[in-house]
Amino acid sequence: MANNYNETEIKLYVLDLEPVQKKLEAAKATLKAPRVYERNVRYDDAEHTLTPSGKVIRLRQDTRVRLTYKDDGKVVDGITSRFEAEVEVSDFDAMETILSKMGYSPYLVYEKYRTTYEMDGAEIVLDEMPYGNFVEIEGDKEAIEQVIKTLSLDGARRYDGSYSTLFERVRQKLGLKFSDLTFANFKDVSVKADDFES
Numbered sequence: 001m002a003n004n005y006n007e008t009e010i011k012l013y014v015l016d017l018e019p020v021q022k023k024l025e026a027a028k029a030t031l032k033a034p035r036v037y038e039r040n041v042r043y044d045d046a047e048h049t050l051t052p053s054g055k056v057i058r059l060r061q062d063t064r065v066r067l068t069y070k071d072d073g074k075v076v077d078g079i080t081s082r083f084e085a086e087v088e089v090s091d092f093d094a095m096e097t098i099l100s101k102m103g104y105s106p107y108l109v110y111e112k113y114r115t116t117y118e119m120d121g122a123e124i125v126l127d128e129m130p131y132g133n134f135v136e137i138e139g140d141k142e143a144i145e146q147v148i149k150t151l152s153l154d155g156a157r158r159y160d161g162s163y164s165t166l167f168e169r170v171r172q173k174l175g176l177k178f179s180d181l182t183f184a185n186f187k188d189v190s191v192k193a194d195d196f197e198s
Contacts, residue, residue: 007070007084009138011163012148012156013193017126017133021115023151029119038062038112041096042164043104051107054082056162059099062114065092078158079141108164110181122147129163130186131170132196157193170195 014020043057044050050057054072059065066088073082089095113128122139124147135153137144148154159166167181173195178185 005083005085006081007073007138008079008081008140008144009136010079010144010148011159011161012135012137012153013159013196014133014135014153014156017115017128017135020135020151020153021126024117024119024124027119027150029117029124031116032118032123033063033114033116035113035115036062038114040110040112041106042108042110043099044107045103046105048107051164057099057104059092059095061092065089065095067095073160075160076141078160079144080160108167108180110163110167111183112163120146120150124151127163130181130183131167131189131191132193134159134163157196159196161196161198166196169198 039061041059042051043059056068056070058068058070060068066086068084068086071083073080075081111130115126117124117126120139120143122137122143125136125138127134127136135151135156137147139147148156161169163181170176170191171178174189174191176185176189
């Protein structure tokens with residue numbers, strides 16, 4: 001993420017991440033972080049005003065713990081730009097307690113496995129989500145489009161929504177009753193590309 005706290009990224013839906021990973025390796029992309037399990041908790045205030053306004057407070061745990069704030073974004077050609085500030089914290093449980101004392105409570109838990117690469121001035125992550133596989137590319141618009149070409153992802157579906165937005169669409173389309181985006185919840189659920197459409 002740039003020092004100006006601006007995040008510019010795109011999400012691309014793919015059926016299989018292995019061909020993408022092979023193309024990254026062939027293009028000599030740098031592996032920044034091998035595959036790791038992530039647990040994310042999004043929070044909302046008592047009036048539930050953050051989520052509808054596109055604001056995010058998230059606590060993430062993988063090999064470290066990070067607290068993130070995001071504003072609502074602007075979308076052009078499927079590429080989303082928005083304010084994002086993130087800080088590393090030393091203790092997940094203590095940060096969760098602080099958020100609770102400030103009036104925030106968990107709104108959504110979501111899981112993923114993520115592998116992170118870097119190439120041509122962009123960060124490329126391969127995300128294995130409970131409902132499908134995505135390639136997320138972060139960088140400036142030109143770098144994003146160049147990486148899409150290099151990885152032959154021109155035909156991949158572009159999504160401007162967050163993973164939680166896509167989850168809400170899937171929940172509505174499939175009539176799912178559970179409220180967390182976890183691998184256990186999606187164990188017996190089949191999700192098609194059209195289920196992510198609004």
